[in-house]
Amino acid sequence: MATEDLSSALPSPAHPLASPGYGKRGTPDQPPLRRDTxxxxxxxxxxxxxxxxxxxERAAMDAKxxxxxxxxxxxxxVRSALNELSLAGHLRRVRRISETGAENGTTRWVFHTYWSxxxxxxxxxxxxLDGDVPEPQSEAPGTPAPQPAALPPGRSEAYxxxxxxxxxxxxxxxxxxxxAALEDLAAAWLAREPAPYNLTHTLTTGLPSTVHSPRAFVARRLRDKLPPERPRLASAPHPAERHRNLVECTxxxxxxRPEAIPDGLCRACHPINARTDALTWPVTE
Structure with missing residues (x-):
């Protein structure tokens, strides 16, 4: 059942992107997708x-x-489902002060929906959200943490x-x-842009009517469209910057502030006994 649900939910390549400063943002330390994720x-x-x-990344995430x-x-x-995902710990809507606005002496907010x-x-x-990227997951007390799906021996995410x-x-x-011949090229891509969907989207968009040599075609696109190396962001901002990030009630x-909106829902929108009724699955820190 879970497998059917996930496969039927795959978006089309034409899903619209949000305006700059908006849209989906991924989070670190993500295991591979499993059938029972x-x-x-x-x-x-x-x-x-x-x-x-x-x-x-940057896909439009509004309910409409x-x-x-x-x-x-x-x-x-969809709005009800987003609330359920927020309660479950998969989603947070966030607004933060734009660096561009700060440099100009004005306050300009940008909006993201973070997904885990x-x-x-x-x-x-x-x-x-305070800039302290958490360490990789450890097993939650008393509950077995889900393990990533095992790949066949020698087979990588790129393969x-x-x-x-x-x-x-x-x-x-x-x-x-x-x-096997293209695995290293794909691995180099994923090292710079760790989202297999983006790689698949780039390779399969705008294809000619006939591809005579798929291997040569994919190799050419992997080389020509390799994302640039991006500098790593600092792991934690200066203390004065810590209150630039606000969570929005889903x-x-x-x-x-995050601590004032538990589960991503304000007190007025938070259902009674939500933690007891909804969070009955392992949640890791």
Whole structure:
């Protein structure tokens, strides 16, 4: 059931991007997607989680767009599912002061929806939004932490992404030998842009009507469209910068410090006993 839900929720390559300063933002320390990654969620939230997880960085994340881009749920149902994902620890809506605005002496806010494939605690989100990137996951007390899906021996994420290209577009079907020959090029890409969806999107968009040599075509695109190396951001901002980030209530948009909006919902929107009723699955810090 979970497998069917996830596969049916895959977005199209045409999903709109948000305006600069808006949209989806990934989080660090993400394990590979498993068939049961979102099995702990209610059906509606599970479906939307699979859909959101496959979206690229900066994808539009407002309820209106999400409702339009998938076939099963309207805006009201999408808003309810987003609340469920926030309660579960997968999602936070955030506004922060733009560096551009600060340099000009004005206050300009930008808005992001942070997404975590792994359910996170409020403490984890607070640390992340304050610029303190959490360490890799340790097993939560008393509960087994989900383990990443094992790849066949010697097979990397890069190899798997290449092997699945033919499922997205038959014109780019590669053999095992092709995948092995291109694995290093794809790994170099993922080292700079660690989102397999973005790699797949780049390789499969704007194809000619006929691809005579998929291996040569993919190799050329991997070289020509390799993302630039980006400098790493500082792990923690200066203390004076720590209050530049505000969490928005997923339901009504009320802003506040992370600790004032538990589970990403303000007190007025937070359901009674939400932690007891909704968070019955492992949440790691």
């Amino acid at each position: 979102f099995a702990h969620l209610p059906l509606r939230a599970r479906y939307l989680a699979g859909f959101i997880d496959a979206l690229p 767009t999400l409702a339009k881009e998938q076939p099963l749920y309207g805006q009201a149902a 494939r792994t359910a996170r605690s409020d403490e984890w989100w607070t640390r992340l 798997r992404t290449l092997a699945q290209l033919g499922l997205r577009d038959p014109r780019l079907t590669l053999s095992a030998a092709d995948c 339901e009504c948009g009320t802003p506040g």
